Amino acid sequence: MSRLTLGAMGFGDQAWRGWVLGDDESRTIIRRALDLGINAIDTCDYYSNGRSEEIVGRATKDFVKREEIVLATKVGMPMGKGPNARGFSRKHIVEAVEQSLKRLQVDYIDLYQTHIWDPRTNLEEMMQAFHDLVRSGKVLYIGITDIPFWQFATAHLYAVHNGLTPFAAVQNHYNLIWREDERDLMPFCREQGIGLIPYSPMGRGFLCGRRRRAKGQTTERVKSDDYAQKLYGRPSDEAVADSVEEAAKRIGSTPAQIALAWTLARPGVHSPVFGATRPEHVDAAVAALSVQLTDDATVALERPYVPRPAAGHGL
Numbered sequence: 001m002s003r004l005t006l007g008a009m010g011f012g013d014q015a016w017r018g019w020v021l022g023d024d025e026s027r028t029i030i031r032r033a034l035d036l037g038i039n040a041i042d043t044c045d046y047y048s049n050g051r052s053e054e055i056v057g058r059a060t061k062d063f064v065k066r067e068e069i070v071l072a073t074k075v076g077m078p079m080g081k082g083p084n085a086r087g088f089s090r091k092h093i094v095e096a097v098e099q100s101l102k103r104l105q106v107d108y109i110d111l112y113q114t115h116i117w118d119p120r121t122n123l124e125e126m127m128q129a130f131h132d133l134v135r136s137g138k139v140l141y142i143g144i145t146d147i148p149f150w151q152f153a154t155a156h157l158y159a160v161h162n163g164l165t166p167f168a169a170v171q172n173h174y175n176l177i178w179r180e181d182e183r184d185l186m187p188f189c190r191e192q193g194i195g196l197i198p199y200s201p202m203g204r205g206f207l208c209g210r211r212r213r214a215k216g217q218t219t220e221r222v223k224s225d226d227y228a229q230k231l232y233g234r235p236s237d238e239a240v241a242d243s244v245e246e247a248a249k250r251i252g253s254t255p256a257q258i259a260l261a262w263t264l265a266r267p268g269v270h271s272p273v274f275g276a277t278r279p280e281h282v283d284a285a286v287a288a289l290s291v292q293l294t295d296d297a298t299v300a301l302e303r304p305y306v307p308r309p310a311a312g313h314g315l
Helices: 023-035 047-063 090-104 123-136 149-161 185-192 220-224 227-231 235-251 255-264 279-290 295-302
Strands: 005-007 040-042 070-075 109-114 139-144 167-170
Touching: 005 023, 023 047, 023 279, 047 070, 047 090, 070 090, 090 109, 090 123, 109 123, 109 167, 123 139, 123 149, 149 167, 149 185, 235 255, 235 295, 255 279, 255 295
Parallel strands: 005 040, 040 070, 070 109, 109 139, 139 167
Antiparallel strands: none
């Protein structure tokens, strides 16, 4: 995978979320990312009710050879009515992957990941189903997004010790103001050789400058997605964001690039997932690859952080 992954949550249908881009605008961003060397795109069956996968599938088919692109998608969120249209049962996983393959117009998915977690999941059944998809050639690698650490470790080690396909990647929530996975998840992944492809490296815009987080300054995304408001906003978060702005001024960069550069430099992080609603957002993210943070700068960025209680995700 390239050092950055393009997130495709913002590609699809405005009827799903008001800030989502349509086909033409999405294709422009995908093309820019490919032209700048980004070869990994992360989407999900749930995004715009499958429309995101369709747009990504058509664009990549038109712009790049299949073997040159890493396509990642997810399963687990409701895709219809009833208990069998969601979750991680064998029945839903098998049916969902077939639909994703059709929408993406491919014969295989490079990285197939769990999405929003269901704690009632039968871990053994899920891992066997994923393994069977890999054996069939429909999926090459498997991964997760957020899962309670004990369930993730249980599932992964069950696969390791029973000759099944283990997890190859973790897409976790990680940035300068959300570092709870440094306790257990990230050391475990480094020890097990599992790649980290964290999402929200810029804190859903919270780390992109004072104007973006000022009260009353709401974007179209914030109006339909209050996730960031539930997670960020403590005094220590504000202090970290201020330190990000100060670092950006010192080296002539932007706060967003500083935040992304910090995430890129963390041990075990392979390819942070970033979103873009304009081509210049892709340019800025790629430019962050050249930002070098000194040890002193890193210490200054991390100093204001205050760990959260061990409750972690699920707010």
